[in-house]
Amino acid sequence: MTKFKNIQMVDLKSQHQKIKPEVDAAIKDVIDSGAFIRGKHVGEFERELARFLGVNHVIGCANGTDALQIALMALDLKPGDEVITPDFTFIATVEVVALLGFKPILVDVDINDFTIDIDSLRAAITPKTRAIIPVHLFGQCANMEAIMQIADEHNLFVVEDTAQALGSTYTFSDGRKQSAGAIGHFGCTSFFPSKNLGCFGDGGAIFTNDEQLANEVRSIANHGMRVRYHHDRIGVNSRLDTIQAAILRIKLKHLAQYNAARQQAASRYDRLFGSISQLQIPQRVSWSDHIFHQYTLRLLDGNRQKLVDTLKGLNIPAMVYYPIPLHRQKAFQPFVAGSKVANYPNSLLLSRQVFSLPMHTELNTELQEYIAEHVIKSL
């Protein structure tokens, strides 16, 4: 029998124990105030997150998918306009493009860092291209310097999907540093509980340095209204609840330390797996730090399904993000059929090789050694 009975992909309970009194007090404060919608914590959190990221405007909303949708709505695109996204990402990134009547153009990713491949991105640009949505997958930024240069050349909008990389820092070739999500026209994030900054339910936010775009987003998220009951455009209802904002204010103070704990855990995994020839540990890029929303290995040689099943039998969770690339998803066939750029060798290979191990702020050497020992034995 092992002492590790209940290993989690993400151990939110232990993390919560350490801040419980503060969180309980904050929730009570909201309940006592009765201001559940647009209470003072929402504005305070938006300002505090803006300061943390070094961005001019943060607008809270109901979840990360809404954040992406609202950002795209603010760009004034027309039906049929093309929006480029990576093929290897969570569905939300691409879903909102299609939902709004734009045309998602899926492109392949880099085999080493899993983010959008720059050559494939260039090859996918047409006169109809209007925007790019790079995804900072698993906690590491896409090559934003190259992406912003391409966007400049072709007059494109850039909406960063930073749901998995909040608090990651990007370093430009001249040494300038900026937060993930603060580089493009918009950054979009999610506060889903398991994200690096998670609340106790759903939540999301949009960032921008452009005041006009910020005003547009605030209006869209509030029924297309700036002055009460004057609706200037078709909007949606998407709000960050006051209780979630109050919780996020507390957790934001710990985010840098949470991300550092994930990085330490990743280094420990690296040491344990670095010399195993069947496995490839996560590759780091020069332009971004990696804050390990996921610790994702490639099984270069072996049967992944068998590995994941064996680990499951030992009560060690291992997850596959993502098992089916978007170009193989039924819902996206209409966008892939007949596309000239529909060639995804890397995305397809990754979908067959990757698996992610428990990654959170509460891991320790003993537990990771236990996990690694069994992963290696099960190869």
Ligand SMILES: *Cc1c(COP(=O)(O)O)cnc(C)c1O
């Ligand atoms: C989680 C996530 C989203 C969506 O966030 P929700 O809050 O669940 O809507 C979007 N993109 C990526 C890459 C994500 O990981």
